[in-house]
Amino acid sequence: MRRGYLTGLLLALVLGVVYVASLIGARASVINSGSTTASVGLLLLGGWMFGRIVSVFGLPKISGYLVFGVFVGPGVLGLIQKADLPQLQLINDLAISMIALVAGGEIKLAMVRRSWKAIVSVTLLQTVAVFVGVGLAAWLLLPVVIETMPAEMSWRVALLFGVISAASSPAAVVAVLAELRAHGRMAQLALSSAVCKDLVVVSMFTIVLALVAIPESGAGSGSHEGLVSLLVGELGMSVVVGVVVGLGLSRFVRKLEDQLPIIVVLACVGIGVLGRAAGLEPLLVALVAGLVMENMYPERSDPIFETLEELSLPVYCVFFAVAGAKIDLGDLGSVWMAAVGLVVLRAGLLWASVGVGARIGGESGASARWLWTAFVPQAGVSLALVSIATQVFDTAAGAEVFTLFLASIAMHELLGPILFSTGLTRAGERDSGMRLKTGPDRG
Amino acid sequence: MEGFLALVLVLSVSLLATSNTAARLRRSRPIALLLSGGWMWLLMGVAIGPAGLGAVDQTTTLGMTPLMAFVLGWVGLMIGLGAHRSVFGALPRAVVRLTVLDICMSVIVAGGLSWLILFFIDGRFQFGDLTLADRLLVVGLLVVCAIGWSMETRSLRSSLDEAGASLSLTVRGSGGLGALVAVGLWGAWDLLVSADASGNLAIDPVHVMQVFVAVTLGVLLLGLVTRSALRLAGDASPELLTVFLGVVALLAGVSMRMGVPAILAGMLAGVLLTNLAGKEVRLFERFLLQAEHVVAVVLSLVAGMLLDVQIGVVGVMLAVILSVARLLWKPLIVAGASRSTGGTGKELLRFVGVRQSPVAVALGVSLVLDSSGVWAHKVLGVIVLTGLLSESVPLWKTLEKRAAPMATTTTPDLEISGGAPEQAVSDSEEVG
Numbered sequence: 095m096r097r098g099y100l101t102g103l104l105l106a107l108v109l110g111v112v113y114v115a116s117l118i119g120a121r122a123s124v125i126n127s128g129s130t131t132a133s134v135g136l137l138l139l140g141g142w143m144f145g146r147i148v149s150v151f152g153l154p155k156i157s158g159y160l161v162f163g164v165f166v167g168p169g170v171l172g173l174i175q176k177a178d179l180p181q182l183q184l185i186n187d188l189a190i191s192m193i194a195l196v197a198g199g200e201i202k203l204a205m206v207r208r209s210w211k212a213i214v215s216v217t218l219l220q221t222v223a224v225f226v227g228v229g230l231a232a233w234l235l236l237p238v239v240i241e242t243m244p245a246e247m248s249w250r251v252a253l254l255f256g257v258i259s260a261a262s263s264p265a266a267v268v269a270v271l272a273e274l275r276a277h278g279r280m281a282q283l284a285l286s287s288a289v290c291k292d293l294v295v296v297s298m299f300t301i302v303l304a305l306v307a308i309p310e311s312g313a314g315s316g317s318h319e320g321l322v323s324l325l326v327g328e329l330g331m332s333v334v335v336g337v338v339v340g341l342g343l344s345r346f347v348r349k350l351e352d353q354l355p356i357i358v359v360l361a362c363v364g365i366g367v368l369g370r371a372a373g374l375e376p377l378l379v380a381l382v383a384g385l386v387m388e389n390m391y392p393e394r395s396d397p398i399f400e401t402l403e404e405l406s407l408p409v410y411c412v413f414f415a416v417a418g419a420k421i422d423l424g425d426l427g428s429v430w431m432a433a434v435g436l437v438v439l440r441a442g443l444l445w446a447s448v449g450v451g452a453r454i455g456g457e458s459g460a461s462a463r464w465l466w467t468a469f470v471p472q473a474g475v476s477l478a479l480v481s482i483a484t485q486v487f488d489t490a491a492g493a494e495v496f497t498l499f500l501a502s503i504a505m506h507e508l509l510g511p512i513l514f515s516t517g518l519t520r521a522g523e524r525d526s527g528m529r530l531k532t533g534p535d536r537g
Numbered sequence: 538m539e540g541f542l543a544l545v546l547v548l549s550v551s552l553l554a555t556s557n558t559a560a561r562l563r564r565s566r567p568i569a570l571l572l573s574g575g576w577m578w579l580l581m582g583v584a585i586g587p588a589g590l591g592a593v594d595q596t597t598t599l600g601m602t603p604l605m606a607f608v609l610g611w612v613g614l615m616i617g618l619g620a621h622r623s624v625f626g627a628l629p630r631a632v633v634r635l636t637v638l639d640i641c642m643s644v645i646v647a648g649g650l651s652w653l654i655l656f657f658i659d660g661r662f663q664f665g666d667l668t669l670a671d672r673l674l675v676v677g678l679l680v681v682c683a684i685g686w687s688m689e690t691r692s693l694r695s696s697l698d699e700a701g702a703s704l705s706l707t708v709r710g711s712g713g714l715g716a717l718v719a720v721g722l723w724g725a726w727d728l729l730v731s732a733d734a735s736g737n738l739a740i741d742p743v744h745v746m747q748v749f750v751a752v753t754l755g756v757l758l759l760g761l762v763t764r765s766a767l768r769l770a771g772d773a774s775p776e777l778l779t780v781f782l783g784v785v786a787l788l789a790g791v792s793m794r795m796g797v798p799a800i801l802a803g804m805l806a807g808v809l810l811t812n813l814a815g816k817e818v819r820l821f822e823r824f825l826l827q828a829e830h831v832v833a834v835v836l837s838l839v840a841g842m843l844l845d846v847q848i849g850v851v852g853v854m855l856a857v858i859l860s861v862a863r864l865l866w867k868p869l870i871v872a873g874a875s876r877s878t879g880g881t882g883k884e885l886l887r888f889v890g891v892r893q894s895p896v897a898v899a900l901g902v903s904l905v906l907d908s909s910g911v912w913a914h915k916v917l918g919v920i921v922l923t924g925l926l927s928e929s930v931p932l933w934k935t936l937e938k939r940a941a942p943m944a945t946t947t948t949p950d951l952e953i954s955g956g957a958p959e960q961a962v963s964d965s966e967e968v969g
Contacts, residue, residue: 101769104762111755112791118751119794128793130603131610135787139766142779146769181603353552356831360548407775408782 098150105143109166112136112173133178134185134412136166137419141411154515156269156414160508163418174419182416189413190474191362191380192402193265198336198384199399200268200285212283212455216448217290220469221260223447224440225298229256231439239432240494250306251495254483257302258476258499259440261295263510264288264377266471269410270514278523280461283452284468284514289381292475296375297329299479332375335368336382343383344391347398354401377475417473421504429494433501437509440502444469460521467517471510472503546585546593547601550578551834575837575895576928579921582841598842602906603790605843606799608836609906610789612899613800615829616716617807618822632710635874639715639890640684642870646862647683651676654855667912670730670738675916677726678904682897682920683859684722685715686867686890701886704875708889711874716896717804723900724801727907752797752805759788760809767817781824798903833895840898843905844921845914852919860926867891888931893924 112132119128144162145155166173206213233252237245267288271281343361350357362380369376387395444466452462480499518524585592655672667675690705728745730738763784770776785803792802810818848856867890875887901917 097769100765104765104769107758107762108787111758112787114751115755115791115794118748119796128606128790128795128799130790131606131786131799132790132794134603134607135783135785135790138779139762139783139787142776142783143766181600350552356548356552360552363548404774404778408779411779411783 095150098147101143101146105140105147108136108140108143109171109173113171116173129175130178130181133174133182136173137163137182137412137415138408140166141415142407145411154270154511155273156266156410157508157511157515159411159414160418160421160511163415164421164423164508165418166415167419167421169422169424179416179420182412185409185412186416186474187366187376188359188362189409190265191365191376192358192406192409193268193413194377194380195362195384196272196399196402196406197264197268197285197289198340198381198386199388199395199402200271200282201289201381201385201388202282203385203389205282206286209283209286209455212452212457213286213290215454216283216287216451216465217294219451219454220444220447220466221291221294221298223443224260225256227256227443228259228436228440229253231436232256235432236495239429240498242494253302253306255499257295257299258479258483259436259502260291260298261472261476261479262288262291262469263471263473263475263507264292265413266473266507266511267468267514269414270471270511270518272406274515274518274524276518276523276525278461278521279457280465280468280518280521280523283457283461283465287465288468291469293329293378295479296475299482303482328373328375329378331372332369332378333382335372335374336379337386339365339379340383340386340390343398344387344394347394351397354397355405358398358401358405414473417477417507420477421507422500429498429501432498433505436498436502437505440506441466441470441513461523464517464521467514470506470513472506476503476506547835547838550581550838551831575833575898576925578834578837579841579898582838583844583846584841586842586844588844588846593842598839601839601842604835605839605902606789606793606906607786608832608839609799609899609903610785610792610803611825611828611832612836612896613720613803613805614785614788614807614810614825615803615832616720616800616896617804617809618811618825619713620717620808621811628710628714629707631707631874631878632714634877635707635711635870636714636718638870638873639711639867640718642866643683644680646866647859648676648680650858650862651679651855654851654858667910668737671908671910671912673730673738674727674904674908675912677730678723678900678916679855679859679920681719681723681726682893682900682923683863684719685712685894685896687892687894688712689892690886690889701880703878704871704880704886707874707878708871708886712889712894716894719894719896719900720800720804723903724798724804727798727801727903728796748795748797751795752792752802755791755795756788756802756805756809759784759791760806760813763806763810763821764813764815764818767821768815770817777820777824781821784821793906796907798907800899800903836899836902840902840917840921843902843914844917845911846918848915848918848922852915853922855919856922856926859923863891863893863923863927864930891927891930893920893927895924897924 145158148158232255448466789799871887901920
């Protein structure tokens with residue numbers, strides 16, 4: 095507790111210094127690149143400190159990073175300006191590649207072979223259940239909630255609501271598992287299913303977008319056959335590139351051991367570059383690379399994963415704090431009741447479907463009971479899908495729909511890690527002697 | 538996409554620069570001479586930047602300025618870390634004399650020549666529309682860039698005798714002290730010289746004092762926060778790394794938000810930290826110094842991308858005249874120092890002073906970050922050209938008296954003298 099007070103005092107000092115600096119700068123009309131650099135420093139140092147403070151109360155540190163981001167973001171204190179957020183996109187993309195590499199490295203093919211039935215049943219059942227359940231509820235209730243919504247729009251919105259609600263956050267799963275050093279059955283299933291689900295949802299989203307596209311919006315248009323082949327081609331190529339990257343890294347790691355930090359950052363940034371340039375899916379590329387390294391060359395790849403472990407904490411701090419900074423509490427204000435209803439409905443559907451899926455897959459016990467909590471967090475993937483989806487609706491009703499999407503994702507983002515952390519604790523997998531190669535907390 | 542590509546290029550070059558092959562190449566004296574000021578990476582930056590092949594365009598280059606702010610904060614910290622209180626007590630008089638003489642000559646010679654060219658010789662500059670405040674800034678910058686010299690002495694050491702060792706230490710000590718003074722003077726000048734909304738010179742000492750007090754307090758607070766945060770982090774490497782990176786970024790960013798050069802704030806923080814007790818602070822110092830080479834490469838590479846090669850007749854004139862002036866006065870004052878420490882005054886080492894300090898490039902980048910004018914990029918071009926020209930005579934001398942490849946690890950100077958105080962003041966051979 096004493097350390098908590100000390101950390102709190104240090105955090106207050108840091109915030110005070112940044113605040114005074116911004117006042118002086120504003121008075122002197124200083125305009126330069128210091129704002130972005132200061133934002134990174136604040137998110138790193140302040141986020142780290144706030145994460146330590148919340149951990150004193152038994153909450154996961156990533157919740158601390160998220161809340162800190164909300165606190166210092168444009169919506170509250172305004173120490174992070176809205177204009178700085180796009181500049182931090184680079185770190186976002188680096189983080190996604192790193193997280194996916196780590197996630198891939200945690201998937202043991204032997205375990206997947208043993209548990210494929212559980213992974214498939216949990217993934218498919220929850221995806222379908224949430225898609226259908228939330229979609230149906232949205233179709234019935236949104237015209238009531240959003241009075242300006244035209245009738246022909248409601249089924250489109252409902253479909254998108256359904257698929258976006260089905261998405262969850264593998265990043266949050268990895269971060270929480272690493273922080274709590276969880277390595278049991280539930281942890282393994284959660285990670286494998288979260289990753290598989292991500293791929294299923296992204297594919298579903300592409301199909302749904304094609305179905306709901308309004309021709310003049312320009313979003314999601316294209317023939318169905320073209321879409322399927324694009325999807326298959328994109329995913330297929332991503333897997334191939336991922337294998338190549340994984341093999342390459344494993345092969346050359348011994349020669350480049352002294353420069354591993356640069357190599358790892360270069361690989362993660364490079365995956366982002368390739369992904370964008372060649373129309374690949376960076377998440378999948380990094381995931382497959384991590385999987386290949388861990389399952390084909392485990393000893394050789396250890397230094398890479400150890401380096402990832404060293405580098406992951408600062409990246410997580412900024413990644414989740416930026417996610418928090420993007421949350422506008424004002425959004426919650428106008429649609430909070432509908433967002434709460436959506437959160438409760440989604441959680442209920444996840445609880446039911448994951449429970450059934452786990453039983454079909456032969457799972458039982460506490461890990462099957464609490465597995466559903468792993469799929470509550472939503473973050474980057476969901477936000478990305480929302481930003482694409484909103485291009486379909488360029489109306490006042492569309493803006494309200496967008497607000498509702500963001501509000502529900504924000505709630506899932508803040509509450510999800512806490513729920514998952516609770517679930518892991520109840521399943522007895524917290525501090526289960528993990529060999530997880532990376533984490534936001536080693537101290 | 539372009540931002541990613543630029544980062545990939547920067548990281549790839551850093552990888553190359555820190556490879557074992559590069560380390561082996563640096564054993565050769567001529568190559569050490571070329572690499573010591575980061576010139577190779579700088580020229581590579583020019584080649585891939587908007588002025589060269591255009592692999593990285595202007596917008597992307599400007600988008601890298603937050604990274605440069607971070608790097609400048611780091612460089613400032615490294616310079617400040619050399620200023621431990623024990624060093625100042627142990628400084629030989631020869632070092633202090635040489636430094637003071639160098640500063641005075643820089644102000645008179647470099648300041649006078651720059652003033653002459655910028656204010657009297659050509660009234661219409663190809664730099665763009667420079668206001669009075671801008672010109673004063675440029676003159677001040679060229680003066681501080683003239684202070685000090687490169688710390689790399691191996692390429693010009695022709696023997697390992699005691700006189701040579703003593704002169705080498707004096708030169709390195711003076712170079713380090715000069716770097717501290719140069720950064721401090723630049724920071725003060727940058728704060729003092731400002732323009733009002735209509736571009737007229739507006740010197741506001743009260744505002745300068747307020748900012749100075751705010752910066753000092755801020756640095757003090759951040760220094761104490763750093764020490765406490767490092768204690769909380771304990772031995773956990775990821776947590777230590779987070780604190781290290783956060784402190785450097787916050788320091789650089791906050792200072793720039795206040796209109797203070799990041800390199801100055803970094804230096805002040807470095808001075809504070811090196812004088813604080815505690816093993817965690819020593820850890821921080823080691824971390825900063827370990828990444829020194831990578832930081833130097835990134836600084837040089839991005840500086841190359843930022844500079845404008847079209848500096849015009851005035852720019853070339855400035856660079857040539859300042860280089861020639863360095864060639865004339867620097868060997869004289871180093872020769873004088875040599876004679877006062879028992880040397881002959883004819884050592885090859887006296888040409889060390891001709892080489893511009895690598896800190897000059899960092900100061901030039903600082904101007905680019907602080908100012909919105911296109912002319913700042915041209916001034917950076919002038920500084921780089923001056924540095925390149927100033928390398929030519931020492932390189933010629935080295936090739937003329939080519940000796941055997943050097944030893945690999947520790948600096949012979951330090952081994953012979955065991956000179957801890959001088960080493961504490963001196964910058965690294967490659968960053969300055």
